[in-house]
Amino acid sequence: MDKEWMSANRLSKKYWDGVADFIKFAVNNAEDCRRIVCPYLSCGNVKSVSPETCELHLFKYGIDQSYKCWVKHGEIPEDVNNSSWAYMKSCSSSPNSDTSAYKADCCFEELANEMEGELKNFLEKLKKLKIDVETPLYEGCTEFTLLSAVLELYNLKATSGWSDTSFSSLLSLIRLMLPKNNKLLSQLYDAKKVLRTVGLSYKKIHTCPNDCILFRNEYEELTHCPKCEASHYMKNGKSPKKAIWYFPIIPRFRRLYSIRQEAKNLTWHAHGRIKDDKVRHPADSPEWTRFDWKYPEFGKEDRNLCLALSTDGMNPHGMQSSTYSTWPVMMVIYNFPHWLCMKRKYIMLSLLISGPKHPGNDIDVYLEPLIEDLKLMWETGVEVYDAYREEIFNLRAMLFGTINDFLAYGNLSGYSIKGQLGCLICEEGTHSMKLQYGMKNVYLRHRRWLGDKHRYHRWKKSFDGKSEERRPPKQLTSEELFEKVKDVDIEFGKPFVKHVRTNGWKKMSIFFELPYWKTLNVRHFLDLMHIEKNVCDSLIETLLNIPGKIKDGINARLDMVAMGIREELAPQGKGTRTFLHAAAHTLSRKEKKSFCEFLVAIKIPNGYSSNVRNLISMKDLKLKGLKTHDCHVLMENFIPVAIRGILPDNV
Numbered sequence: 001m002d003k004e005w006m007s008a009n010r011l012s013k014k015y016w017d018g019v020a021d022f023i024k025f026a027v028n029n030a031e032d033c034r035r036i037v038c039p040y041l042s043c044g045n046v047k048s049v050s051p052e053t054c055e056l057h058l059f060k061y062g063i064d065q066s067y068k069c070w071v072k073h074g075e076i077p078e079d080v081n082n083s084s085w086a087y088m089k090s091c092s093s094s095p096n097s098d099t100s101a102y103k104a105d106c107c108f109e110e111l112a113n114e115m116e117g118e119l120k121n122f123l124e125k126l127k128k129l130k131i132d133v134e135t136p137l138y139e140g141c142t143e144f145t146l147l148s149a150v151l152e153l154y155n156l157k158a159t160s161g162w163s164d165t166s167f168s169s170l171l172s173l174i175r176l177m178l179p180k181n182n183k184l185l186s187q188l189y190d191a192k193k194v195l196r197t198v199g200l201s202y203k204k205i206h207t208c209p210n211d212c213i214l215f216r217n218e219y220e221e222l223t224h225c226p227k228c229e230a231s232h233y234m235k236n237g238k239s240p241k242k243a244i245w246y247f248p249i250i251p252r253f254r255r256l257y258s259i260r261q262e263a264k265n266l267t268w269h270a271h272g273r274i275k276d277d278k279v280r281h282p283a284d285s286p287e288w289t290r291f292d293w294k295y296p297e298f299g300k301e302d303r304n305l306c307l308a309l310s311t312d313g314m315n316p317h318g319m320q321s322s323t324y325s326t327w328p329v330m331m332v333i334y335n336f337p338h339w340l341c342m343k344r345k346y347i348m349l350s351l352l353i354s355g356p357k358h359p360g361n362d363i364d365v366y367l368e369p370l371i372e373d374l375k376l377m378w379e380t381g382v383e384v385y386d387a388y389r390e391e392i393f394n395l396r397a398m399l400f401g402t403i404n405d406f407l408a409y410g411n412l413s414g415y416s417i418k419g420q421l422g423c424l425i426c427e428e429g430t431h432s433m434k435l436q437y438g439m440k441n442v443y444l445r446h447r448r449w450l451g452d453k454h455r456y457h458r459w460k461k462s463f464d465g466k467s468e469e470r471r472p473p474k475q476l477t478s479e480e481l482f483e484k485v486k487d488v489d490i491e492f493g494k495p496f497v498k499h500v501r502t503n504g505w506k507k508m509s510i511f512f513e514l515p516y517w518k519t520l521n522v523r524h525f526l527d528l529m530h531i532e533k534n535v536c537d538s539l540i541e542t543l544l545n546i547p548g549k550i551k552d553g554i555n556a557r558l559d560m561v562a563m564g565i566r567e568e569l570a571p572q573g574k575g576t577r578t579f580l581h582a583a584a585h586t587l588s589r590k591e592k593k594s595f596c597e598f599l600v601a602i603k604i605p606n607g608y609s610s611n612v613r614n615l616i617s618m619k620d621l622k623l624k625g626l627k628t629h630d631c632h633v634l635m636e637n638f639i640p641v642a643i644r645g646i647l648p649d650n651v
Contacts, residue, residue: 006063016130019058022070023051029074039067059126125196132194138182146183150191164188202247205369206232206240211362212493215240216369228495245352246369249331250377252348253305253395254384256333263303263388266335270302273337282306282334282400287522291398294519298396303386305377305397308332310527311351312408313358327353327363329370334400362492363411364510371510374399378515398516401523405530413524414485414507421504424524428503429473436562437555448472465565482518485509543585544592552583 005018026036035048040057041064043049049057069075132147144152153174157167168188175184185191206215208225215222215232223232233240256262269283282288288306292299310332313325329351334341353359353366376382377397384395402412410417415424423430423443431445447456447468457468476484490507511517541549554571557580561570572579587595 003068006065006067010059010062016059019055022058022063022073023055025070025075026054026073027051037072039064039070039073045072056126135183137184138179140179146185147194149184150194154191154195167191201251202245203369205244205246207242207244207366208232208493209241210494211359211365212495214244214365214368225493227491227493242354244354244366247348247350247352249348249350249370249373250382253397254382257303257384257395258387260387263386265337265340266305266333267302267388268337269306269335281338282308287520288400291400291516291520295516298398301393301396303335303393303395305395306334306400307374307397308334308400308403308525309350310403311363311412312405323357324355325358326355327351327359327366329353329367332403357494360411361414361490361506362494364507365492367510371513374514399511399514401520401525402511403525403527405527409524409526412509412511414488414505414509416504416506419504424504425475426473427476435555435559437558445470461565463565465563478518478521482512485512543587543595545586552580552585554578554580 002018005014005021008015008018023036027033030036034050036051036054037043037045038047038049038054038057039045040054040061043057045064045067129147133145135146136142137144137146137149153167153171156162162170168186171184171188171191172186175182175186178184185194207213208215208228209230210225210228212225212227212230213219219226224230225232231241256266269281273281273283275284279285283306298304308331309329311327311329313327315324316326317324328349331348331350332341333346333348336346340346350370351366353363359366374397377395381394381396383392385392402409404412406417409424413424416422417424419441420432421427421430422432422441430443431448432441432443434441444464445468447454447463448470449472450456452471456463460467484503485505485508488505488508509517511523517523537549538551540546542551557569557571560566569581569583572581
């Protein structure tokens with residue numbers, strides 16, 4: 001038989017036809033047409049698989065090039081006669097001729113049976129992809145196939161932010177413009193079905209509706225949760241009551257390194273970064289340097305990845321009246337330059353935790369599959385092809401920290417951020433007080449963190465009416481913290497509301513399963529967006545005296561009276577009405593107008609987008625009357641950006 005196809009390109013028609021002929025030949029000469037030995041190099045012509053699986057291996061990996069004579073598939077060597085070959089074949093196929101080889105073949109067969117279903121689905125996707133690649137968009141078209149056309153159009157949709165409805169309308173219109181009998185799809189749903197074959201895989205994992213466990217591994221076949229006894233499925237017995245979607249990170253890392261330019265960018269932190277005393281990138285931080293010093297084997301390979309995890313709740317329905325909360329878990333790659341690592345293109349969605357309620361303290365249950373991959377990436381690593389250096393290397397990765405707001409900070413760290421001991425850094429040394437009228441816990445006495453001779457230590461009136469003689473509380477080292485939380489007892493799941501707390505700690509975070517996590521000095525980062533926006537909003541709302549938003553209200557004045565400070569600002573009652581004296585920050589109407597006109601007129605830094613700069617210079621602002629609506633517009637759209645323009649560069 002013709003063997004030239006064995007060395008042909010695996011994407012060529014010649015190779016595909018050769019594989020088809022080989023499978024047909026092997027099946028016709030096999031004793032059991034359902035099983036043939038696989039000539040793929042790793043199978044070694046020993047592993048017995050189904051014809052479909054063998055075909056998949058040949059498409060995906062190729063055939064053993066040294067297997068020129070298919071003796072194990074029925075072909076007779078040229079120097080052996082038919083009778084001798086029949087006898088040799090019967091002897092070699094007997095299990096008694098070689099017991100160990102027979103047992104090994106059985107093991108391979110069992111493994112193949114387990115993988116057959118998954119590989120068969122993959123083969124079907126591969127065949128469908130082949131059809132889409134070879135199907136021209138219309139008869140006579142040489143520039144576009146069905147797959148390439150859908151990819152180009154969908155890329156425009158993603159980059160331009162088109163809605164699903166508009167994209168479907170566009171597909172229908174273009175289909176009418178093209179010649180008759182064209183293959184272009186008319187609906188977004190159909191286009192997604194085509195693109196599904198080229199995308200990376202995901203895993204849909206069933207979960208307990210009360211957040212107790214994931215129905216995977218030893219729990220996969222259960223119909224009820226072993227902890228709360230909640231049902232696994234809906235009444236129809238097929239659909240799960242709750243599920244999460246996990247997008248494996250390792251195949252995505254492999255894809256990044258398979259692209260030459262991306263593989264080069266992934267070493268920017270080591271070769272393209274300006275190395276001086278300024279902090280422009282996480283690689284400039286002392287924590288990064290200390291980690292490389294502590295783990296030199298990891299640090300000497302500049303292609304190893306440093307990652308950050310970010311998560312927060314969102315309402316996918318966009319309705320303020322709905323309390324539905326979905327939690328996406330994102331991964332950020334810090335190896336990229338700082339102008340790329342936060343781009344949407346390089347932020348990877350790794351988990352999607354469905355609602356309707358937020359996972360809260362039970363988020364560790366849902367992070368299990370991600371933590372397993374991160375442990376594998378640290379302990380053994382994975383083999384990856386580097387397209388830039390054109391070599392295969394062992395890729396490892398570490399989680400540098402998490403990025404979140406303060407509420408998610410408490411869920412991920414396992415510390416109770418509410419109540420009297422709400423500071424994870426100070427812990428038992430947290431100074432707090434409950435406001436009598438505002439009914440909130442506030443954390444004062446931050447002056448203790450200033451230098452010993454700082455003048456603010458002695459100021460009373462400007463703060464809480466007391467001088468501050470204490471010094472910052474002693475902070476635990478990472479190892480001391482691990483010893484403190486490792487024995488915290490907890491049962492995950494909504495029915496188990498009673499947790500045994502250890503001085504504010506509700507659990508030992510699942511991140512401590514990562515071997516290096518307890519050695520990090522800084523493990524959780526508060527995102528700048530929330531801090532910058534909330535502080536700026538509160539400042540502007542108070543300066544402009546926006547009704548319903550101002551922080552300087554009657555309760556704040558009464559609390560100051562109760563604390564014995566700023567008695568001149570105490571509320572004054574006249575009949576049935578209460579008056580508040582003007583504070584030092586109170587602006588007159590004329591001052592408010594001047595303040596807003598200045599904010600609109602200032603130059604916006606070049607670092608902001610043209611949309612923001614154009615928004616600042618809009619001429620339709622009604623500044624003369626300075627109505628409440630105008631104040632809201634200024635606060636939400638202009639002032640947070642403008643304040644940054646006023647502040648010095650080093651702030």
